[in-house]
Amino acid sequence: MKRSSGRDNSLSIVFGVLLLITLLGQALVGLAGYNEAARTDGLAEIDLLRYVTSSSFAVDVAENWQSEYLQFTLFILLTVWLVQRGSSESKAPEDAGFDSDEKERVGRFAEQDSPAAVKAGGRRAGLYSYSLTLVMATIFVLSWAAQAVAGRVAYNEERLRDLLDPLSLQAYLVSPDFWGRTLQNWQSELLAVGSMAIFTVFLRQRGSPESKAVGAPHSETPA
Amino acid sequence: MKLAKVLFISYLTMIAFVLTAAFVIGGLGR
Numbered sequence: 001m002k003r004s005s006g007r008d009n010s011l012s013i014v015f016g017v018l019l020l021i022t023l024l025g026q027a028l029v030g031l032a033g034y035n036e037a038a039r040t041d042g043l044a045e046i047d048l049l050r051y052v053t054s055s056s057f058a059v060d061v062a063e064n065w066q067s068e069y070l071q072f073t074l075f076i077l078l079t080v081w082l083v084q085r086g087s088s089e090s091k092a093p094e095d096a097g098f099d100s101d102e103k104e105r106v107g108r109f110a111e112q113d114s115p116a117a118v119k120a121g122g123r124r125a126g127l128y129s130y131s132l133t134l135v136m137a138t139i140f141v142l143s144w145a146a147q148a149v150a151g152r153v154a155y156n157e158e159r160l161r162d163l164l165d166p167l168s169l170q171a172y173l174v175s176p177d178f179w180g181r182t183l184q185n186w187q188s189e190l191l192a193v194g195s196m197a198i199f200t201v202f203l204r205q206r207g208s209p210e211s212k213a214v215g216a217p218h219s220e221t222p223a
Numbered sequence: 224m225k226l227a228k229v230l231f232i233s234y235l236t237m238i239a240f241v242l243t244a245a246f247v248i249g250g251l252g253r
Contacts, residue, residue, distance in 0.1 A: 005225070005226045006226070008226070008227070009226050009227055009230055012227075012230045012234070013230065016230070016233070016234065053244070053248055053253060054248065054253055055248055055249050055252070055253055058244070058245040058248045058249060059245075059249075061241065061245065062242070062245050065238075065241075065242075139238055139242075142242050143242060145246075146242050146245035146246055146249065147245075149245070149246055149249030149250060150245050150246075150248060150249035151249075152249065153248075153249050153252050153253065
């Protein structure tokens with residue numbers, strides 16, 4: 001098959017485009033909901049630009065982002081040690097833990113076309129060997145913090161409508177609103193990961209790298 | 224790998240932009 005740049009990157013491109021479409025959809029639907037509530041309360045309606053730069057929209061985006069990045073951070077890190085025999089998402093049980101330098105192609109096993117950081121060795125190579133987890137974890141922490149900062153403002157706006165005092169950030173961090181938003185997202189992500197790990201033992205999707213070969217025995221753990 | 228690098232930077236930039244905006248919006252109390 002002919003190599004083409006678009007085709008070689010279709011996964012990242014298509015998901016990126018779908019993200020932008022759904023984010024726009026979320027903004028439009030969120031604006032409609034916001035204005036509906038404003039009308040009910042006899043308050044002024046706002047336009048799209050005001051809505052996408054509001055804490056209401058920011059907290060809704062951030063709370064979902066943090067849970068996705070927490071999910072991937074945990075999944076990337078815990079699958080170093082935890083296994084599910086027969087799952088396409090797991091290493092073989094006997095391979096649990098860190099792999100050898102030879103298998104990881106680091107240190108004296110680095111190759112000509114290995115990433116520059118690996119060939120540089122030392123601390124730089126050490127840092128690079130955790131770079132995926134570090135970046136995913138950083139996005140998780142920042143998204144969760146953004147959820148707290150924007151969530152407090154959005155929640156205080158609701159409280160003011162009910163003639164209640166606004167909460168400080170400290171008070172918001174232990175409020176049911178913050179933890180309700182957080183935990184409802186976490187539980188769904190954990191369910192998705194856990195069920196994916198066990199479902200791929202017994203179920204298949206022909207052609208998908210997320211699945212074992214259709215004819216692979218249930219007990220076989222690939223890779 | 225050229226397009227892959229563009230996509231990699233685009234995703235990171237978009238994430239950084241949205242999160243920075245969320246902090247600014249929350250910080251301003253909008």
